[in-house]
Amino acid sequence: MISRRLNESPVHVTLIDPDKQPPGRAAEMAVQAEDGGTHILLIGGTTGVDAQKLGATLCAVKEVSDLPMVIFPASSTSISCHADAIFFMSLLNSRDVRYVVREAARASLELSRSGMEIIPVGYLVFEPGMLVGRIGDVDLIARDDIRTAQEYAKATELFGMGFCYLEGGSGVSEPIPSGMISAVREVIDIPIILGGGISDAAKAEEAVRAGADIIVTGTMVERETDIEGAVRDTVSGMVRGWKDRRTN
Numbered sequence: 001m002i003s004r005r006l007n008e009s010p011v012h013v014t015l016i017d018p019d020k021q022p023p024g025r026a027a028e029m030a031v032q033a034e035d036g037g038t039h040i041l042l043i044g045g046t047t048g049v050d051a052q053k054l055g056a057t058l059c060a061v062k063e064v065s066d067l068p069m070v071i072f073p074a075s076s077t078s079i080s081c082h083a084d085a086i087f088f089m090s091l092l093n094s095r096d097v098r099y100v101v102r103e104a105a106r107a108s109l110e111l112s113r114s115g116m117e118i119i120p121v122g123y124l125v126f127e128p129g130m131l132v133g134r135i136g137d138v139d140l141i142a143r144d145d146i147r148t149a150q151e152y153a154k155a156t157e158l159f160g161m162g163f164c165y166l167e168g169g170s171g172v173s174e175p176i177p178s179g180m181i182s183a184v185r186e187v188i189d190i191p192i193i194l195g196g197g198i199s200d201a202a203k204a205e206e207a208v209r210a211g212a213d214i215i216v217t218g219t220m221v222e223r224e225t226d227i228e229g230a231v232r233d234t235v236s237g238m239v240r241g242w243k244d245r246r247t248n
């Protein structure tokens, strides 16, 4: 059960976007991330990922890695029988009802028949949001608007979603501030997934210390030549942050 793994802390997730490299390269990245100690592979991207591209990357990765593979869907067509699980997501602060619920509803019957593990995730996008902010027509949460973030996060929990995903936007220079993460942590008990701008161990450590349970890194893995080393350092930073959090 991937949800059970995600409920342990801290969990490092490597995001692989099938639109960014050919399947063979994605497989190499997965092996190096696995050797560095990542726990889960998240496969998907905001644009340019059709079912064929998604399936090809999942198949290539499956041949070389035993890590659980979770789909990070962009729409109702982001489904593949080659994955182990899928984030069943609602982009709660989108202005477009398609991203709040319509795409999820469209996928729901096929998903429930697929046998794939379905992981319900409330997805909240913060400034600057980057590509997902634009494509998702997001009413971005300001980085210092603690009240709005807490309200959305609490709604995520009250809706019964298992995970609250705080997204700063892929490729952003700085992750969501630690003060914002800890403010969200104060009002919910469900695990917090944090993504966007985690580019080194220190940032991962700070985010986990503040209250993130699961860290997603994408750009770091795309840019690094030593993926294994970068992931290993990031995981070590997360463990340090987690120990501090437990003792404070």
Ligand code: 1GP
Pocket: 015, 167, 168, 169, 170, 171, 172, 194, 195, 196, 197, 198, 216, 217, 218, 219, 220
């Ligand atoms: C996925 O946004 C994250 O949610 C990934 O962000 O590419 O900045 O690691 P990075």
